Amino acid sequence: MKNVKGVPQSRPLFRQVYDNILNRMERGEWRTDDKLPSIRMLAEELKVHRLTVFKAYRLLSEEGKVYVRDKSGYYVSADGVLSSELEEGSFVSSYTISNSLSDIHRIQAKYQFSQALIDPNLLPNIYLSDYVKKVFDLYPKVMGTYASIQGDDELRESLSQHFREHHRLQLSSEELLITSGAQQAINLIAQMMLRPMDTVLIERPTYSVAMDIFRRQGARLIPVLITPEGYDLVEVEALMREHKPRMFYMNPTHHNPTGYTVPAWQRKLLVELAERYHCLLVEDDPFRDMYFEEEPPLPLFAYDTEGWVIYISSFSKYIAPGLRICAVACRYPFMEQLIKAKSLADNGTPQLNQKIFLHYYTSPRLQRHLDKLRIALQVHKEIMEEELALAGWEWTAPKGGLNLWVKLPGDISADLLFRKSIEQSISFVPGEICDPLGELKSWIRLSFSFANEIDLREGMQRLTALSRTL
Amino acid sequence: MKNVKGVPQSRPLFRQVYDNILNRMERGEWRTDDKLPSIRMLAEELKVHRLTVFKAYRLLSEEGKVYVRDKSGYYVSADGVLSSELEEGSFVSSYTISNSLSDIHRIQAKYQFSQALIDPNLLPNIYLSDYVKKVFDLYPKVMGTYASIQGDDELRESLSQHFREHHRLQLSSEELLITSGAQQAINLIAQMMLRPMDTVLIERPTYSVAMDIFRRQGARLIPVLITPEGYDLVEVEALMREHKPRMFYMNPTHHNPTGYTVPAWQRKLLVELAERYHCLLVEDDPFRDMYFEEEPPLPLFAYDTEGWVIYISSFSKYIAPGLRICAVACRYPFMEQLIKAKSLADNGTPQLNQKIFLHYYTSPRLQRHLDKLRIALQVHKEIMEEELALAGWEWTAPKGGLNLWVKLPGDISADLLFRKSIEQSISFVPGEICDPLGELKSWIRLSFSFANEIDLREGMQRLTALSRTL
Numbered sequence: 001m002k003n004v005k006g007v008p009q010s011r012p013l014f015r016q017v018y019d020n021i022l023n024r025m026e027r028g029e030w031r032t033d034d035k036l037p038s039i040r041m042l043a044e045e046l047k048v049h050r051l052t053v054f055k056a057y058r059l060l061s062e063e064g065k066v067y068v069r070d071k072s073g074y075y076v077s078a079d080g081v082l083s084s085e086l087e088e089g090s091f092v093s094s095y096t097i098s099n100s101l102s103d104i105h106r107i108q109a110k111y112q113f114s115q116a117l118i119d120p121n122l123l124p125n126i127y128l129s130d131y132v133k134k135v136f137d138l139y140p141k142v143m144g145t146y147a148s149i150q151g152d153d154e155l156r157e158s159l160s161q162h163f164r165e166h167h168r169l170q171l172s173s174e175e176l177l178i179t180s181g182a183q184q185a186i187n188l189i190a191q192m193m194l195r196p197m198d199t200v201l202i203e204r205p206t207y208s209v210a211m212d213i214f215r216r217q218g219a220r221l222i223p224v225l226i227t228p229e230g231y232d233l234v235e236v237e238a239l240m241r242e243h244k245p246r247m248f249y250m251n252p253t254h255h256n257p258t259g260y261t262v263p264a265w266q267r268k269l270l271v272e273l274a275e276r277y278h279c280l281l282v283e284d285d286p287f288r289d290m291y292f293e294e295e296p297p298l299p300l301f302a303y304d305t306e307g308w309v310i311y312i313s314s315f316s317k318y319i320a321p322g323l324r325i326c327a328v329a330c331r332y333p334f335m336e337q338l339i340k341a342k343s344l345a346d347n348g349t350p351q352l353n354q355k356i357f358l359h360y361y362t363s364p365r366l367q368r369h370l371d372k373l374r375i376a377l378q379v380h381k382e383i384m385e386e387e388l389a390l391a392g393w394e395w396t397a398p399k400g401g402l403n404l405w406v407k408l409p410g411d412i413s414a415d416l417l418f419r420k421s422i423e424q425s426i427s428f429v430p431g432e433i434c435d436p437l438g439e440l441k442s443w444i445r446l447s448f449s450f451a452n453e454i455d456l457r458e459g460m461q462r463l464t465a466l467s468r469t470l
Numbered sequence: 471m472k473n474v475k476g477v478p479q480s481r482p483l484f485r486q487v488y489d490n491i492l493n494r495m496e497r498g499e500w501r502t503d504d505k506l507p508s509i510r511m512l513a514e515e516l517k518v519h520r521l522t523v524f525k526a527y528r529l530l531s532e533e534g535k536v537y538v539r540d541k542s543g544y545y546v547s548a549d550g551v552l553s554s555e556l557e558e559g560s561f562v563s564s565y566t567i568s569n570s571l572s573d574i575h576r577i578q579a580k581y582q583f584s585q586a587l588i589d590p591n592l593l594p595n596i597y598l599s600d601y602v603k604k605v606f607d608l609y610p611k612v613m614g615t616y617a618s619i620q621g622d623d624e625l626r627e628s629l630s631q632h633f634r635e636h637h638r639l640q641l642s643s644e645e646l647l648i649t650s651g652a653q654q655a656i657n658l659i660a661q662m663m664l665r666p667m668d669t670v671l672i673e674r675p676t677y678s679v680a681m682d683i684f685r686r687q688g689a690r691l692i693p694v695l696i697t698p699e700g701y702d703l704v705e706v707e708a709l710m711r712e713h714k715p716r717m718f719y720m721n722p723t724h725h726n727p728t729g730y731t732v733p734a735w736q737r738k739l740l741v742e743l744a745e746r747y748h749c750l751l752v753e754d755d756p757f758r759d760m761y762f763e764e765e766p767p768l769p770l771f772a773y774d775t776e777g778w779v780i781y782i783s784s785f786s787k788y789i790a791p792g793l794r795i796c797a798v799a800c801r802y803p804f805m806e807q808l809i810k811a812k813s814l815a816d817n818g819t820p821q822l823n824q825k826i827f828l829h830y831y832t833s834p835r836l837q838r839h840l841d842k843l844r845i846a847l848q849v850h851k852e853i854m855e856e857e858l859a860l861a862g863w864e865w866t867a868p869k870g871g872l873n874l875w876v877k878l879p880g881d882i883s884a885d886l887l888f889r890k891s892i893e894q895s896i897s898f899v900p901g902e903i904c905d906p907l908g909e910l911k912s913w914i915r916l917s918f919s920f921a922n923e924i925d926l927r928e929g930m931q932r933l934t935a936l937s938r939t940l
Contacts (some may be wrong), residue, residue: 120615140595144825145587184817344679344686346651347653353820
């Protein structure tokens with residue numbers, strides 16, 4: 001209970017004052033050519049020494065954010081406020097919070113190729129409702145109690161066993177945390193690991209929401225190209241040596257958006273690099289079970305003995321995405337911090353959702369459902385590929401996942417195609433959104449998992465026809 | 471897509487470099503007397519100009535964090551690392567993440583007076599399970615789809631109507647956001663509003679997890695005493711004028727931990743103060759419906775016309791706490807930012823939980839359940855009060871809520887009593903945890919809502935007997 005004021009102790013006081021003044025200028029409390037409070041007044045307000053305020057004003061003045069007028073005091077420079085970010089009368093914090101993908105998903109479309117979700121008709125809805133009744137018989141008070149912060153014991157025990165058996169992960173239930181979806185897991189890891197100026201290795205292209213989360217934490221993103229052959233490990237090592245990234249966020253199995261899979265030999269070497277350069281590998285693995293021909297290589301986590309891999313497994317996507325159940329495998333001491341971050345975020349994922357998931361998950365129906373689903377998805381994928389082939393578009397056939405990563409022919413702009421498509425109720429994700437560098441302007445991500453077979457073919461025919469008119 | 475590096479643009483570059491070096495020292499990458507990278511090398515690594523690195527090193531050197539040795543370069547000073555925070559070999563970020571209350575709640579106790587939860591036997595578990603079946607009949611695909619980020623339309627519509635009718639809140643469904651519990655709401659608001667050095671008014675005593683959340687954001691907490699008569703508004707105005715707080719986090723109705731209720735005349739004036747000083751009032755209101763004699767005064771939100779109140783209503787606590795459903799009422803432009811924060815946090819609260827809650831919530835059973843629950847809680851409260859009276863302990867009888875805020879007699883230390891109680895399987899919350907100043911060492915919070923009547927009396931007799939032995 002010592003640090004009553006709550007300020008992180010590592011920041012020099014005058015820099016905190018500097019931040020404070022700048023923030024208030026950005027928020028519009030003080031505008032261009034406004035007179036700022038005197039050193040004495042601000043020192044009193046912030047309960048700091050006058051010299052501290054003086055140092056902050058001097059720094060602001062050196063940087064041209066404020067100016068001094070004839071000894072009468074400090075004034076806000078025109079450059080002091082980021083006018084573009086400023087909304088009149090708005091006092092909302094100007095930290096950039098954005099989520100480009102969710103903006104796209106808000107668009108309603110008949111031919112829905114933008115959401116990497118599974119057609120609800122392919123999910124075991126009726127079977128699940130039977131299981132729900134079972135859950136209520138077994139745990140009549142399930143809605144009356146909170147879960148533990150780390151997650152339901154029974155579910156973690158069952159999942160750790162599953163991971164041991166299926167993916168050869170050496171894992172105890174203490175090394176699992178249940179989160180409300182993979183996105184919450186990424187967010188908690190970011191809150192635990194990242195401070196401004198930290199570098200993060202990230203695949204190019206990648207899951208755009210992860211970029212939004214890391215950027216909000218003030219991190220710098222260093223792209224690592226992913227190809228059908230995986231990464232260039234010489235480059236990865238050079239980046240780790242040069243940039244000392246805090247972590248490498250990756251999706252190495254049926255990668256989103258490309259569908260590529262990093263080969264097993266690279267996985268082993270990546271874990272060695274992570275250990276050598278103390279770079280945490282954040283292995284996001286939502287599509288592992290959605291393979292078409294053969295099972296993918298083991299997770300990187302399986303090769304890790306030193307605790308430098310965090311494994312995010314969000315398989316509720318193809319059982320009951322509405323439940324939002326995700327498991328994070330992580331070693332101590334990281335796990336301890338992750339649990340604390342979770343405790344502040346929401347105090348634990350609802351018990352009901354965990355119990356429903358547990359009881360479906362441990363039933364033999366799961367495997368039968370997965371077998372059926374894999375076949376259905378492969379059919380979807382093939383319909384989309386047929387239409388792409390007819391149109392002469394380029395892609396690499398993925399071995400699993402829910403998306404095709406497509407190069408548009410000629411010099412068609414994805415951006416233009418997107419705007420025209422929306423008019424015809426067709427949606428997809430422009431590649432630019434998936435690119436840490438904001439390029440890849442002639443690539444798009446097409447999800448084949450959500451639309452039914454008829455809409456899939458019809459929508460693809462309309463989309464390729466539309467592209468020919470551009 | 472311009473800001474590729476993702477660094478908030480308002481921070482001067484050399485200060486970001488300064489942060490980066492300091493963070494790496496704190497994390498143990500560079501330890502006392504280690505040689506730091508040369509200016510040239512660090513400039514290359516961080517992709518900044520050498521002069522920028524030079525300025526960062528100069529600042530660090532001025533502050534004694536690093537020292538220069540005979541032109542051979544920069545070295546880490548003994549003062550440069552916060553050795554107390556440093557764990558050997560730990561690379562976890564040293565941002566303080568703590569949650570004192572959840573540490574206490576992890577303690578198992580037969581006589582459970584620490585958790586402000588309702589005895590699951592008093593909740594409508596069996597009725598709810600009927601409703602769950604209804605939900606699956608109505609929405610067979612509820613587990614197959616994600617909810618919208620802002621929350622289920624039907625639930626928001628129904629809640630806005632409820633708030634209009636019951637609490638006279640002028641509110642559209644667009645001004646409601648569904649979160650996974652009140653704690654997530656507080657966390658999202660903190661992420662939206664607070665930056666380091668920002669001040670926050672907070673009641674003394676208060677909900678300790680809120681303090682933990684605000685402190686993690688780097689905020690400074692300014693205590694506002696709450697008494698059975700409410701606040702000292704002259705003091706509140708003086709604090710708003712002097713400290714320009716970004717927000718006042720309050721729980722004005724059957725306050726946690728004291729049970730006090732801020733009177734209606736103060737509510738009106740507080741909203742006026744908020745508008746005048748641009749201080750957002752964050753009104754946390756989980757205990758409104760848990761009154762004993764008469765309904766409490768209207769929420770502050772009801773008096774607000776300018777959008778300076780955010781209202782957090784988490785009434786799932788006394789229907790189905792395991793569902794984790796909370797509604798946040800908030801005006802634009804704050805709402806827009808809040809939705810974005812929610813989108814990054816978990817992409818939306820599960821649809822299933824919202825639909826179950828909706829269908830119980832809109833039924834006539836709700837009112838019958840609440841009537842019964844209020845009587846049961848009053849009985850619980852009276853048992854606890856009887857035992858307190860016999861022991862001669864002091865408290866102010868609350869008009870609602872789940873807790874008694876108790877002054878221990880003589881000079882008994884709450885801390886000592888706590889340690890001895892745990893040995894006898896009795897838990898409660900020491901007042902110190904609820905105090906922004908970390909004092910109030912002879913006060914404790916006793917929750918009467920969780921233990922059954924027998925355990926309640928037995929536990930209280932043991933606790934008061936124990937106190938006489940100290």
